[in-house]
Amino acid sequence: MITTGIILGLTLFVFAVGKSPVFRIDRAGAAIIGATATIAAGALSFDQAAQAIDHRTLVLLFSMMIISANLKLGGFFEKTGDFLLRAASSRRQLLMVIVMMSGLLSALCINDIVCLLLTPIVLTVCRRSGAPPLPHLLGVAMASNIGSAATLVGNPQNILIASISGMSFISYFLMAAPVAVVSLFVTYIVIAFIFRKHLEGRLEHGETESTEYNSYVVGKSLLALTLVLTGFLLSLDMAVTASIGAAYLLITRRVSPNRVYESVDFNLLVIFTGLFVIVGGVEHTGLMKWLIGKSPFIDFGNLAVFGAATVVLSNIFSNVPAVMLLKYFMPQQSSDVWWTALAIFSTIAGNLTITGSIANLIVAEIAKGERIRIGFWDYFKAGFPLTVVVSALSMLILWQIS
Template structure:
């Protein structure tokens, strides 16, 4: 980094990160302030910030979130989430840990079929209602579901946005991810549930009276608008089909989500201002600011320098390259959102694959995917799903601080990455 703008952009990013961590100012103000400073310093410009697919705002993420938030907002009016909350509690016999385990498994499976952001948008409202019914603190449940969404999302090509980038660059198919990463996702989900039993044990307070009250409820009575529910579920099913059939229909997930939201607003009688009122605008603004800041680091060469240093450090040794890529990706994805990180790291990984050779080269792509997807669990801004859930929690007056999330995220990330390292070594080197 030989230019002053690179160092200035790094200083701005570090300052904004400190403000987000310490919560001296609101995280949205810190992100937008940092983005404004990057533009003022000309570390990036309007062309790069708003139109570049490499270093600008990822509008696919923004509009995917907008569309799904609108659909979820309509479904919330039907009473569906109350129905699911009561159903889940009754199936778990109102035992707090059983409820958490059930919600985590549902989240992990759904995140593999949809994507982790869409999944947490659907599951978080149910979780808040469950916790309200049982008089439980919602934060541990929401944090556990974020972990499960990132673990489940790594299992398939559509489960986590970084996987789509990797698949495009490496020429990998949906089945490739399923064969190579899904078995590990199952193992990590089981480990994660066991870890959450220990990490959150003091929050599993069983209130016999509240439990009895919920067990006596009839979940069907929670449905307030059956007609709107049918309309919403049909549209949601079409959107999910569009996500799963992405390789067939060739519509980006953001386009599918916006089409679904537009269709649901058109066929229902819900006022558009009420639907837009359900959108988490502060969360979207935070994402925009974060994308611009990270984009400035890309434009000024900061992230490229880090990536090249990582590539040089591997020395071309197959196992060493995979392990270093896995752990370094986990650390870096905890600091910057894993989408721009993977976009930057993909061409570097391609060079590494060429250096290592065909025999073990493909393992580097799995190392990158695992490090980026699981490293996102370490901090509150490491992955898109984390930011979305924090926004939902704040809107429902149950805020989760950066340090609260990170205190649990770091040990979860350390354990899951360690298991992933063992998996890569056993499957592709020791037992190959």
């Protein structure tokens, strides 16, 4: 118990900081080292470690990355951005379009990928139209977090919850979508109010630079995505359905497989695999039961307490590790509402600080390359009120459902 606790603690420390303060170890490296140490310490045998890995989650996550990668290579995100951004005539309208576009796309594709592709488009539009980039970049990041909460395939932690909870795609969507839709409007209102002076005036022009677009690849990818989502709605096996869609897209003479694999976040898959082993070791040694027994003062059976704990832990350790830990604190009578709460709160927690989600960091790093700095306070002054308001709103809606 002590050994696995130390391994878990050190791994989560690296996840919280982002890297080791001594060695050049990133999150993926920490997951590999922690998993290896768990097996070497005897907490799990190699076979037990292999069984602790939720392969269905990895297959689902990898398959959705393949589908998103094909959309990217076809130029779908750029074309969609060009089309929608031309509809804006003022800075406020541009912010509204960006928020809704980022939220919608993140509900269908993994939000990290949406931010990776949408951020350069927004930077180009802001540069050519004279609009201030900061509020619009915050709109991309925050709306991607909010929008991804609408479905079980919008972000990595939701994909994990889909696998371990057994929830149907449609039952989750019916509960989470109203929260996400309302929260997207709240996102716009909060950012527009805080940056109201920056958003006064009209756009000089909304034209963007021309981009390469392959209608065949986009059409095939959209067909695969539509069929996969239809399979989810029909309660077919999500991992199998997504893998069939990914396999269909890999049967092609137009797209090089290596270009597709370049857009797959293999680091994230490694992180998932390592965390499964580490958390499996913690569970096998009985440490998790011991921790639960030592925290009777925390009423995890209270939905408000559970939601607050999810927001806090998600910001300390990041979303995915927090979900892996909090699943053990779910009430025994946990229903779909509780799993929905875990998915929603672990996702909206990403809007509290700039380090709250990988999507935020992607936007910040791309902006940094264009010499646009998004500081901690720049993000927090909008992220804090947004997280508080959306958390309270989500709690009210979930209480009504339960």
